[in-house]
Amino acid sequence: MPTLVLASASPARLRTLRTAGLDPLVVVSGVDESVADGLGPRELSAELARLKRDAVAARSDELPVDAVVLGCDSVLEVDGEAHGKPGTAEVAVERWHRMRGRTGVLHTGHAVLDLASGRGEVEVGSTLVRFAEPSDAEIEAYVATGEPLAVAGGFTLEGLGAAFVAGVDGDPHNVVGVSVPLLRVLLARLGHAWPDLWRPRDAEAG
Numbered sequence: 272m273p274t275l276v277l278a279s280a281s282p283a284r285l286r287t288l289r290t291a292g293l294d295p296l297v298v299v300s301g302v303d304e305s306v307a308d309g310l311g312p313r314e315l316s317a318e319l320a321r322l323k324r325d326a327v328a329a330r331s332d333e334l335p336v337d338a339v340v341l342g343c344d345s346v347l348e349v350d351g352e353a354h355g356k357p358g359t360a361e362v363a364v365e366r367w368h369r370m371r372g373r374t375g376v377l378h379t380g381h382a383v384l385d386l387a388s389g390r391g392e393v394e395v396g397s398t399l400v401r402f403a404e405p406s407d408a409e410i411e412a413y414v415a416t417g418e419p420l421a422v423a424g425g426f427t428l429e430g431l432g433a434a435f436v437a438g439v440d441g442d443p444h445n446v447v448g449v450s451v452p453l454l455r456v457l458l459a460r461l462g463h464a465w466p467d468l469w470r471p472r473d474a475e476a477g
Contacts, residue, residue, distance in 0.1 A: 272337075273337045273339045273385070273387075273467065273468065274338050274339065275288070275294075275296070276295060276296045276339065277297050277343075278298055278324050278326065278340055278341060279299070279323065279448075280297070280299045281448050283427070283429060283447050283448050284447070287449050287451065293469065295341070296338075298334070300327050302323050304319055304344075310353075312346045312353035312376070312378055313346075313348070313397065315346050315378075316379055316380035316395055317393055319344035320342040320343050320379075320380030320393065321342060323342030324382040324384050324391070338387075339386070340383065341454065342380075342381075342382040343380060343382075343449050344379070344380050344423075346378050346380075346424075347375050347376070347424030347425075349373060349375040356420065356422060356423060356425075357419060357425045358420060358421075359420065360420065362425075364410055366425045367419075367426075367435075370424075371402050371403065371410070371435075372402060373402055374400065375402065378395050378397050379397075379445045379446075381395070381449070381454060385462075385463075388461070392457045394457060396450035396453045397445070398439050398443070399440035400446060401437040402437060403434070403435045403436060403437040416431055423448075428446045
């Protein structure tokens, strides 16, 4: 059974994978995301995912010999522009004023590498996100919670931001940060059956 290594500090990604029956080893990549500036939103998500994957894979002496490394990165596209993590309250408020009542595309790059075979795959999942129309006061209150500051696009689908998302067209898990159906396909290309990565039921019960 291969060991899935998640090259991400995102608790939402880890939670999604665990809910899907996996128990990944988390190794944070530490990649400087600014190194990929200048790319379009879709390409940016793929490149950052690849960089994160490769940064962790390069530390192979710290990883299990059967490791399959997964790097992910999400970027929101609105009007052709890439929106990553706002970082500051001012940026988050400004973005929400632009996003409300609009539709964006959340791109999540997925990059996997099988250390044993040296084979890798990179794909991008894209999901349409229809934003609701929160009032100025609601935006200010949401940003004040701090939740949107460190997430792609300045919103979450599984947290407080859920009330401000009118709907999605496509895989909702992709918006959370990792598309489980897409990951299954990528792992299959590398020769790994999805059920082989499920954690033992007795471990889950414990």
